[in-house]
Amino acid sequence: MIIVLLGPPGAGKGTQGERLAARLDVPKIATGDVLRAAVREGTPLGLEAKAAMDRGDLVPDAVIxxxxxxALASPMAARGAILDGVVRTTPQAEGLAGTLATLGRSLDAVLLFEVDEDELVRRLSGRTTCDVCQRPFFGRAPGETCTEGGQTGTLVRRKDDEPDAIRKRMQVYQDQTSPVIDWYASHGANMVRVDALGTLEHVEARVHAALGISR
Known part of the structure; x- marks a missing residue:
């Protein structure tokens, strides 16, 4: 299965994506992860991406x-993939559709995680992030130590996790994502809306039920 994850920051799509990937035994492919890997490995596209970042520019959609x-053509994704952060705008949705068509593959579902804005503000304002691995944590204070992945980092609160900044991010997300939802609807995609409020287990159960996955 190839599944696209959509949802605002703090909706939990990354965590649910990891759980779903494990359940289906497919990789979770996040744009940031594959981009950093390509830059680190010095691939031709990675070098193009690095050049753009060094100039302070956004990495072009074509490069991404x-x-x-x-990544999708690699053996690890032969059985499918969960795509996190790959589609944020309509051009990216179009680009992914073209990429899948070139590979002779198709999109099975789009999971849209929905959460009330006030709940998102509450969640994100209590989030800290490791300054090394960028892993988010909830309920842990700035200054604590992170040792994920064998590296040692310090937990910090990002400026964009302040309440006012979060609400601005929500508005940007809504402005970008509404056209994406409309695009997928007009192209007959299997759009699945998931209530992302509740425990990890409750949300996971809703995801499985929506996709017809037996527990």
């Missing part, structure tokens, strides 16, 4: 989709 195509 090229890197994504390589």
């Amino acid at each position: 989709m090229g890197i994504m195509k390589e």
Whole structure:
């Protein structure tokens, strides 16, 4: 199965994506992860991405989709993939559709995680992030130590996790994502809306039920 995850920051799509990937035995492919890997490995597309970042520019969608195509064509994704952060705008939705068509594959579902804005503000304002691995944590204070992945980092609260900044991010998300939802609807995608309020187990159960996955 190839599944796209959509949802605002703090909706829990990353965590649910990891759980779903484990359940289906497929990789979770996040744009940031494959982009950093391509840059680190010095691939041709990775070098293009690095050049853009060094100039302070956004990495072009064509470069990102090229890197994504390589990831989806790899043996690890032969049985499918959970795509997290790959589609944020309509051009990216179009780009992914073209990439999948080139590979002779299709999109099985789009999971849209929905949470009330006030709940998102509450969640994100209590989040800290490791300054090394960028892993988010909830309920842990700034200054604590992170040792994930064998590296030692310090937990910090990002400026964009302040309440006012969060609400601005929500508005940007809504402005970008509404056209994406409309695009997928007009192209007959299997759009699955998931209530992301509740425990990890409750949300996971809703995801499985929506996709027809037996527990």
